Amino acid sequence: MRNKNSIRPIRTSYMMKYSRFLLLLLLGLSAFTFTSAQEVVNDHMFHGLPEAKNFSDFDSKGFLINQKRTFIVSAGMEYARVPHQLWRERLLQLKRGGFNCIEIYTIWNYHEPVEGKFEFSGDQNLDQFLALVKELGLYAIVRVGPYYCAEWDQGGYPTWLRFKPGLRVREDNAEFEKYVDRFFDRLLPIVMKHQITKGGSVILIQLENEHPKGWGTDMPNGYFKHLQSKSLAMGMEVPYFFSGLHHANDPAGKGKLDDSKRPNPWFSTEFWSVWYSQYGAKPTDASLYDRRTWKIIAHGGNGYNFYMAHGGSNFGYTNNDEDAASYDYGAAVGQAGDLRPLYFTFKRAGYFARSFQEILENSTDASTAYQYLTQDTVLKISARKSDAGTLIFLDNPAEKQLTKTFTVKGLPPFTINLLSGEIHPIVHQFKLNDKVALNWGLSRIYGVVKQQHTTTILVEANAGNPIYLNFMTTVKAIVKSAVNAGDLKVKGKNVTLNTVFKPKGQPSHYLFKTDDQLIRILVLDKAAADKTWIADETEKEAIVTGVSYLGETKLSSTGFQAAATFPIAATRDTCTMLYLEEGLKKMTVVPVQDVKIDTLLHLTPWENKDAAIFASSDLAHGKWVSSENPLQMGEDGNLTNSAWYRTKFNAAVAGNYTLQSDGGDRATVFVDGKLVTNWKIRSGELTLVLKKGMHNLAFFTAHDGRDKLAAYLGPITEIDKKGLSGITLIKKGGPFISTLDKWYFSAAPDSIAIKSGPPLLDTLKAAPYKIGSDAFNLKEGYGWFQTIIKAQPGLPKLIISFKSTDENATLFINGKKVLRHEGWNIPFEYTITDTAILAHPIQLSVFIENVSNEGGIDQPVKINTIGSGTILNGWKMKDGPDIEDASASWKILAGIDSLNGPQWYRSTFNQQKIANRKLVWRVHPYGMGHGSVWINGHNLGRYPEKIGDIGMYIPEPWLKEGLNEIIIFDEDGKNPGQVKIKMETASSKITYTLQTDDIK
Template identity: 60%
Template structure:
């Protein structure tokens, strides 16, 4: 019930938990680099310094664990093309040590190779090494086997936990440290831990953090580092007060939440909303930012947590399938600008006061940044309507007419030293980017169609005009370019001053979206025209550019290449045949009975055995499915109730016949049973484990899956019920509890609904009360189960204090063992202390009157759906057959020829229940999706020419007749080459 201190966590499933995670607001400092790394990566309060130069970090969050290795280069290049100069990654522990002591750093897990690709693309890397990650990932990244270590408590100075962290870091950190920038790699910053309740920035509150620090330093960490994170939020700049004289390092956000994991694809408002939030950082002195996520990817295998399924698209700039959303181009616009003028933004100070009088109209806000390299003034339209303004900055210059969209922040560049011969005195129009190409500086100027551009340069000697001369005017060493963006006008303007050359390229926003920076023969180049510019290749001594256009709304246009000295028309080489099917034909389905484990005579002698059932994973299986078997000896015919702890879904079979399906968390299963011996088989499954946000302590019993602990059986029942009819009375302070519980009445006590905020998001105290009715039968024991009280609770039975508990979102139980008390209604009262934000009783309170019962023992367990690659047992699927348990289904499909196209195919699991899908042996993840019927993404690298195999495991045995493989046209692309004519 407690909400996060971060604004975006109004959405369900917050990234961190919550009211205690406040240290980041207090400490956002960064540990300085070791002396050996200082010349490579350093910082001051103004910004970051990489290789001694001010560098604005435009960072993209992505997880290599959510992308097949064959697509790493492609996704990194897409981010680089959008102006990103850095990527930020998690090194998820359970991805690299899924089984105890068995480390995986090859194939899709090859962190070293991934970092090599980052370096190859001339990007930097911020590496978040954990040991906790969150990330909407199964168990927050903890290996499942940690749950079964006695005495282990996570994220504390706990010997058992630290021992395993050290062992993992012994494998992980040498890879990371070898890839530090001072050793030739891309790593410039490391984050230790993640979103811990206590230690953010440089805070070292306890020995746990000291041990993480000493371990990392001992392994050779030399670049800057910090704990937990910096400024996590959906609008991290907030009110824009980023300058802080007391901060020794630049302001930076390690998690700028761009959209959210509950979304697939783009919404109309995303681009403008997150563009504004980005420009606020740029305009108010931020040293950079990292979008979480810039590319989301997929939760393959069983890696999703309980909030997700297969997709982790996140509504991100680069979609799950590699498609580019409108927000991608908004981020590109900001990234190009921030990096173009990083010698101002990453080395500047607040100069707002000098420009407050630039506009008399106070509806526009003004901020400014200044350094020795120049100045940037930002005009901010915070309103919801378009604003048009005329601005005069110099009597020698004409008025500039500016149009600012709602929420737009518009940069004006002033006194910027382009090179030793030319200064950009005023850019009274939007500069998209400025790129150095040897002795040429190319300025990209964004001008709406029909709009005007106005730039004023100062030169040290007379300029020579070589293109678009009629649009230039000269007054001594002052050069003014005035032009319009309309048909018939030049798009390229060039002048030279000595050996220096200035090129200005004009285009509207759509044209700038299709303008790209790349390298040709180790020299910077600009390409305009394609919707996306991919790799640069050399064939037969000719340079070719790989390019893309969207399959939906395909429109091929001319392209231009701008090198240091030339402007070259590029011709396209592409496949004209765009006919593709919307669906693929599936071969007749086959099926295999995956519920064979329920039969009474099944041989389970080789299964994992235990007296009481153990939760999933105890047998080392990492899937989301498990079978449990045992035997019952029933003395009399009748209804029996089993009490079963654990989590997830379950299907019960008695002697091979399905008798019930239920949620294990309901804790009870009532069945009619006949006298005699029976085989009980229970199939269990779950939708992902909790990510344990902000959790510290033992994890053995947190969010158990499958069956966990002793199972009781008793004739009769059910014995568990939820307490109703709650009332609330506000208390005047913590001391009121000493006076005893107040008298019950209908005047001072108000009706209360479980889950409501009783304190109006404020600190406070209150009484909560209900009456437990007399239970059927003569019982001598009653258990009261609290799933969560927010935050601290003192429990009273009939006015007498019997228990106390501290902490919200933490289950606890209270037992009443007096048979005489239980013969009458029981008055249950809870005094709650709420320390911040919402408060009350979070979850339903349940009572259990089972008392003495027989414990069912002799359990066997088998995890997983079975061997899907096993060719034995497959049969033709006949029409009309109904299945009552898990089933495997198999089909095949032929991939159509797609030369010159990147076709995106998705498996739509219509008509199915819950389960997993494999294509050619690759697990696409879990279904159903929780963000709509988007289908399950099939990475193209997992498809093969000709016949491909599709396998489905459906937990309830639903037939696959409605399953289809459909083309996602919006994400599909046409691939072609560009070549100089």
């Protein structure tokens, strides 16, 4: 077992770990998998209070919801990333996709962006969201934080939290816990109200998220105990756990999920389906994640949560520094509600797992008993057995199709074609009702639907595939099907369907009856299976086939109605069937007229308002905040991503001056009211050419999102600062910052090697090392990283800055230990002030202890030789952007490519609603720099996107029929003449109505 402190969840590793993962995805290395899920020592859960036992409970074999064995097929969806008008639609899409549960974060800075002002209405109405989950018959897993990660601004921490003296996040820190408690006082009553014990949907609660020290039931310190006691005091009754369970892109790993020591079910709270670097679907996604899902089902898993099943959008300024407006995630349900191939593979697996949950949630490994089925060394066989029956899984891990003939004792030979990577389930001795058991189901069973006295078995097959189902009955069966009656054979108390599948445009339909119990078999090809839906929100469970997507349904004593859609570019649905307990009925598709649609919205001539007026030398400061030193962006309560700074400086002589400041990310620099340059603040310094005399300096600063602070513990005031910050120095000459890029690596046998001190650097024997590369081959290890810093004679001080080491680092200067640093993704620095040391070349040695996965120095190391300089003070600061406080009025934009600094732009467009069309529009900010877009006052988020030219999704409820307004704030002042609003064909749909008046 690994020490729990070595656990580092991979989804939080967004530096070299993520880039390596992305590279492998791009190369198509589908066998690659993270191992962190297997490294989590404790994947246990706390039982709920006694009040919850009959509602949400578990044992070592599986979950029990309302005292029924339940396989949890959960969909990750963030209500914070979806307008509330679309919640029901997205939730129904997930339910139709075979999911029975929704997992959410309750992001802190989404609900308390301003200190003490809590927002739980509109898009933040958690109470309404959880009520919708319940209304649709779904369960909920709620992850209450207070840390979330989620590729969200600061991982969910409110900006105001950064500036609380003495506060240390995610530790047993009274100041931090005080604010957590205040948030929980408002949040938890909503969550607890919706627990299943209170008639709601919440079956599980997660405290914290991906904490580097405690997962499952591990509570290594008082901080964890505080979260537990607070939540229990606030009425938590259902089962709960800390941080997460089995996070990985292939959680089943090598398939060894059984653990006799685990007192609870195996569950993955983050099964990473695709990644946040992707929009849309790649050809390999569906097959890759299909296999990884079936591995969980086949090897004893009791549930999973796809992160994300629906990604959504980062509206406003909610994105972190890895994203922009899109959080599509390449998910099963796309950002705009389109259904990807992944959706249908997830649907199959979900329907199957839930159909056979009586086995899967109470099973033991029975693989040994069924190895006789094949002598093939490539094909793998596993099995799960319980009192409810047995599931046998045929696994083809090869890169080519396998065709195998199996002979089961007492049955005729049966041939199965297994696609590359496919896991094929065989059902054995599964009780369908009190009179019929499925003795052998050798064909691909898609799902089993119980409709009171009718049980429907959905079978998927390709044309020409053999179909074999064998049933045992307690009474004599009667074949009821007329068309295909000859394919069903009854012999005593044995019923067999043994045929070859020949698609006929609608499902092949077989029926037999035992007393009052009816067994219905529907055989469909893959395309038809994709268009088959189970609707159980009506008073009678219904099966509908032939529909691209089935929306809301209504069943009454006189008829059945349903809203349905198909992609605008797809073939229309024509032949649809309804299967109720009483029988089947062909449904009427209400006709939809063809309409020519312009795929481009016409924009009126752009208007402009100057946002760079705050650089003017004679500007009155008005509401600007004054401070001796520049404040971090947000320290004044600013919730946007930009700010203005102004001060004055006297240049004693003309020449080049170097300015240094903490902060980030970018600045547009004005001297005496004139734009002179753009500055990447994170580069550390800026050179200005100044004339002798007094100068007005103005900086418009902006950032691309704050770090999500993954795995970070401690104070957050100095981490990932934005804007200008801290002591700002200016000095004649420069540059003064350089990067140490000539490194060498020597492996160390163990941690004891540090006691002997660093070896003398021998560049002939040591291996050259490139910053950001893995020195430890994805394993634990120790090693020396060394370089030489040139002599700096006469320099009073030299600063060595590390952005991140992976993981723990000990620094040595000329063989002497000077600093010990623990943790990954945490900046630190060391200052040398001994002039005698600085007068000669310096050997810098870093001893790194890598505790898991990749390791090394994962970010550039810089030295700063500025020494001393003039500290600029007397600063003024102002929020931005705020369209209302720009004094200039709107003017028609002249044909200028780039204006003088940040600018506002405005245009209008007409959008006419077209009957039976649900059109998706995207703003493509062609030719623009960095900025944000508003549609009718709604902030779509940040551009440019980091995942290609996808455009910025405009949620349909934010558009009006008729005249609409678009406003763009471009930080670089680029001309919007190339901006377009285009229709996204893949997400746009045709809506229609299905109906039948006679349901008997």
